[in-house]
Amino acid sequence: MNPADIKFSPGAWLAPSVDWLNANLHGLFALISRFIESVLGGIEGVLLVIPPYGMIALVAVAAFFLVNLRAAILAVVMLGFCLLSGFWVASMQTIALVTVAVLISVAVAFPIGVAASRIKRLDAVLSPILNVMQTVPPWVYLIPAVMVFSLGKVPAILATIIYGIPPMLRLTTLAFNQVPRDLLELGRALGAAPRAILLKIELPAAMPTLLVGLNQCILLSLAMVVLAGLVGAGGLGAEVTRGLTRMEMGLGLRAGLAIVAVALLLDRLSRGALQGRRIRAAT
Numbered sequence: 001m002n003p004a005d006i007k008f009s010p011g012a013w014l015a016p017s018v019d020w021l022n023a024n025l026h027g028l029f030a031l032i033s034r035f036i037e038s039v040l041g042g043i044e045g046v047l048l049v050i051p052p053y054g055m056i057a058l059v060a061v062a063a064f065f066l067v068n069l070r071a072a073i074l075a076v077v078m079l080g081f082c083l084l085s086g087f088w089v090a091s092m093q094t095i096a097l098v099t100v101a102v103l104i105s106v107a108v109a110f111p112i113g114v115a116a117s118r119i120k121r122l123d124a125v126l127s128p129i130l131n132v133m134q135t136v137p138p139w140v141y142l143i144p145a146v147m148v149f150s151l152g153k154v155p156a157i158l159a160t161i162i163y164g165i166p167p168m169l170r171l172t173t174l175a176f177n178q179v180p181r182d183l184l185e186l187g188r189a190l191g192a193a194p195r196a197i198l199l200k201i202e203l204p205a206a207m208p209t210l211l212v213g214l215n216q217c218i219l220l221s222l223a224m225v226v227l228a229g230l231v232g233a234g235g236l237g238a239e240v241t242r243g244l245t246r247m248e249m250g251l252g253l254r255a256g257l258a259i260v261a262v263a264l265l266l267d268r269l270s271r272g273a274l275q276g277r278r279i280r281a282a283t
Helices: 010-024 026-049 052-066 069-084 088-118 120-135 138-149 153-177 181-189 194-231 235-245 249-275 277-282
Strands: none
Touching (some): 026 153, 069 088, 088 120, 088 194, 088 235, 120 153, 181 194
């Protein structure tokens, strides 16, 4: 047998499964699409109903109270760049998409990561799966999402969620595994309930590593934004795609810098919101 004649085609195996899912679970997929579109549309509506200058001032005030003055100045500069570059609407669409994707990714990854830190067999099962998920090129996640949910924002968000779960899950497991055992023993010796130990001891001790996981989740979600523009998700990814297809370097560069501005803004505000006054005291 000629080795060239040997072909491995997983698509031939998966295509009937996808057809079956579309035929038998169409109602479920439609419900998921409507839910995601309604949540995303609501966030976009809130971000866009406020005039740009009002939104910049609001975010700057929030950054000042959550973090410090430097964060407020950073918010003004980053959002001001998005406005002056002509990508205000696209930037708000991107922020809404990333916000929804990150919230769902964290909601899925955090409890599983906590469980994996406590159940070593679960951690052993998840480890090779996460290795594969983090090795697969990000645009591959768009293929099954588009096959099931067609083009638009829904498959982009789902692919972004799947792409953002592995780092958050891994770092959540690592964070809780690194909690000092003497603190746990002290909590148990004082008669603290498991929930109190989780909220009062483990979570504060794990917070620095959890913030790294959140940072990675946000950055990877923004990395998917560019690819999401290929499937009609809109936002800054669509502008980068437009600049690439039209060979307009200025358009692509401005859109890319706007993505960087959004990334810096979301990272700084998310850290401040979770750390609260500790960041202000440390800075």
